Amino acid sequence: MEKIKLTLVDPLSELCQAWKRQFKNLPMPITQTDNVYKAMWAMLLAVHKHNQQKDTKIKIVACPGLGTLTGNVPADEAARQMALAYRNYLWPLEQINWPYAQTRQNAIGYGGDPLYNK
Numbered sequence: 001m002e003k004i005k006l007t008l009v010d011p012l013s014e015l016c017q018a019w020k021r022q023f024k025n026l027p028m029p030i031t032q033t034d035n036v037y038k039a040m041w042a043m044l045l046a047v048h049k050h051n052q053q054k055d056t057k058i059k060i061v062a063c064p065g066l067g068t069l070t071g072n073v074p075a076d077e078a079a080r081q082m083a084l085a086y087r088n089y090l091w092p093l094e095q096i097n098w099p100y101a102q103t104r105q106n107a108i109g110y111g112g113d114p115l116y117n118k
Contacts, residue, residue, distance in 0.1 A: 028070070
């Protein structure tokens with residue numbers, strides 16, 4: 001019979017540590033961020049890349065209100081950021097300068113945080 005080393009651990013603590021290692025970014029409020037814009041932008045780029053590389057093209061994307069559930073982003077703010085990402089995707093710039101970059105960032109905002117959206 002083979003010897004087995006037995007170590008006693010607090011199972012709840014071990015489970016919590018395993019959870020934290022697996023899910024570094026737990027669901028949390030993102031109301032004061034531009035994460036909805038970034039998520040929508042990333043999705044649009046992923047679809048674009050897929051359509052360039054694959055024979056079967058993605059023609060329709062059903063996208064929920066990003067950040068509106070566990071992120072606590074108000075639906076109108078999520079819609080605003082998602083629409084802005086889509087608009088910037090449809091009409092990309094050929095060249096960018098600092099004044100435009102600042103204007104674009106101000107348009108994206110930080111999730112409706114009044115400290116940043118002036």
